[in-house]
Amino acid sequence: MSGTGPNEDDMIRAGEYALGLLPDDEAEAFLRDMRADAELHAAYLAWVEEFAGLAEEVRPERPPERVKKKIQAELFGAPERRRLFGFGWWSGGLVAALMLVALLFGRDFIGPDVPEPALVAEIAAEDRGLVINASYAENGALRLERSAGAAREGRALELWFIEGDNAPVSLGVLPETREAELTVPEELRPRMGGAVLAVSDEPPGGSPTGAPTGDVLAVGEVSDA
Amino acid sequence: MATGADIESWIAKLPLGDRKAFDALYNATSAKLFGVILRVLKDRAASEEVLQEVYVKIWRNAARYKANGLSPMSWLITIARNAALDRLRKRKSAAAEASETLEDTLADPAPGPEALAIAAAGREALVACFGELEEDRGAAVRGAYLDGLSYAELAERHDVPLNTMRTWLRRSLIKLRECLTR
Numbered sequence: 053m054s055g056t057g058p059n060e061d062d063m064i065r066a067g068e069y070a071l072g073l074l075p076d077d078e079a080e081a082f083l084r085d086m087r088a089d090a091e092l093h094a095a096y097l098a099w100v101e102e103f104a105g106l107a108e109e110v111r112p113e114r115p116p117e118r119v120k121k122k123i124q125a126e127l128f129g130a131p132e133r134r135r136l137f138g139f140g141w142w143s144g145g146l147v148a149a150l151m152l153v154a155l156l157f158g159r160d161f162i163g164p165d166v167p168e169p170a171l172v173a174e175i176a177a178e179d180r181g182l183v184i185n186a187s188y189a190e191n192g193a194l195r196l197e198r199s200a201g202a203a204r205e206g207r208a209l210e211l212w213f214i215e216g217d218n219a220p221v222s223l224g225v226l227p228e229t230r231e232a233e234l235t236v237p238e239e240l241r242p243r244m245g246g247a248v249l250a251v252s253d254e255p256p257g258g259s260p261t262g263a264p265t266g267d268v269l270a271v272g273e274v275s276d277a
Numbered sequence: 278m279a280t281g282a283d284i285e286s287w288i289a290k291l292p293l294g295d296r297k298a299f300d301a302l303y304n305a306t307s308a309k310l311f312g313v314i315l316r317v318l319k320d321r322a323a324s325e326e327v328l329q330e331v332y333v334k335i336w337r338n339a340a341r342y343k344a345n346g347l348s349p350m351s352w353l354i355t356i357a358r359n360a361a362l363d364r365l366r367k368r369k370s371a372a373a374e375a376s377e378t379l380e381d382t383l384a385d386p387a388p389g390p391e392a393l394a395i396a397a398a399g400r401e402a403l404v405a406c407f408g409e410l411e412e413d414r415g416a417a418v419r420g421a422y423l424d425g426l427s428y429a430e431l432a433e434r435h436d437v438p439l440n441t442m443r444t445w446l447r448r449s450l451i452k453l454r455e456c457l458t459r
Contacts, residue, residue, distance in 0.1 A: 060451065063450070063451075063454055064447050064450050064451065067450040067453075067454070068446070068447070068450070071418070071421040071422055071446075072359075072362050072366075072421070072425065072427075073421055073427065073428055073446065097345060097346060097347060100347060100351065100355050101347050101348060101351045102398060102403050102453075102457060103422045104347075104348075104350065104351035104354040104355055104358075105351075105399075105400040105403040105404075106403070106419060106422050106423055107309065107312075107313050107354045107358070107423070108400065109423075110309070110312045110313050110316050110423065111312050112308035112309045112311070112312045113308055113311045113312040113315055114307075114308045114311070115307050115308065115311040115324075115325060115328055116325065118325075119307075119311075119325050119328050119329055120303060120307070122329050123303070123329050123332045123333060126329065126333055127299075127332075127333060127336055128296065178340065178341070212293065214293055214294055216294075217294065217296050219295070219297075220293050220295070248293075248294070250292070250293055263290075264289070264290065264293060265286070265289075266289070267289060267343055268289065268290075268292045268293055268340060271292060271293075271340075
């Protein structure tokens with residue numbers, strides 16, 4: 053912490069909190085203060101980062117194989133559970149958002165010239181800083197409308213098709229325009245329903261490796277329109 | 278030996294449901310995290326359960342990792358150490374729930390996350406700065422972090438009154454921060 057960091061008392065409290073030493077009432081008060089104070093949060097994270105260095109003196113110990121099996125069973129065991137767990141952090145809001153999207157598409161987007169979307173998805177960041185609505189027609193056309201956010205400066209947005217455990221397949225780099233249309237490769241079309249679409253941050257022109265290399269910025273599940 | 282960049286790229290792939298990345302991450306980091314948890318809990322069966330909880334948390338929270346600005350290994354170690362501490366405190370006193378919220382504070386930054394450039398010093402500075410503390414003071418900070426000891430337990434271990442221990446600890450934090458900021 054340099055210059056204008058938090059005062060000494062806050063700095064100490066952040067350290068005590070990071071060590072887990074504050075009594076319950078003081079810990080709660082600290083947590084409240086930290087939620088409202090980015091500097092205090094940074095002071096806490098600095099301690100967290102530094103104290104984690106102490107773990108270097110801890111001898112690694114290989115856990116028994118059964119632990120990994122249990123983790124895999126918990127995360128990937130039954131198919132329904134896997135999806136619920138794997139994407140648990142966004143699924144709640146997504147269901148509501150998808151219903152809304154379906155309503156919007158139902159009302160506004162069906163014109164005589166546009167094939168009726170069979171499937172839709174809202175590909176959204178958790179903080180909704182990036183939102184892309186996707187609608188898919190049986191002929192393979194995937195229409196995208198970006199309603200919030202954009203690629204970072206000097207970077208590109210790349211769209212990925214993810215089905216179950218398979219490696220993500222690129223559907224292409226999104227143009228800078230708000231609206232775009234991509235064609236879903238024929239072999240993926242039968243599997244669009246239930247797939248997940250994700251947008252990652254990539255260098256201009258897209259991922260050089262064929263797999264996502266940057267942050268995953270937004271995710272959305274494909275469902276019936 | 279996996280590099281920080283490897284670990285970071287595996288974490289980045291978890292939100293895409295990439296099980297291969299998860300497998301690689303587990304293989305590269307589980308021994309360290311298990312060691313950290315065992316050091317706190319000193320009980321293999323409980324440590325195995327906590328390790329399982331930790332990797333489930335990592336899988337579920339991976340999309341939020343970037344927001345906190347920690348190095349990938351620090352993030353993983355902190356989740357493991359906090360989960361072990363939660364287990365320890367629950368075992369000791371049902372009332373000590375405050376550390377439950379530690380995970381949230383890692384994943385859920387206060388307003389203005391872009392401003393949160395963490396001014397943390399590196400590992401070498403940490404070792405050097407611990408070296409500047411009197412030996413028993415440094416041991417107390419280590420005991421709190423690595424063994425999950427409370428003020429009362431630290432006071433007992435070092436055979437000093439509780440208030441003295443708290444004063445020691447707080448002075449040590451001031452010295453460490455001064456040194457780490459140099």
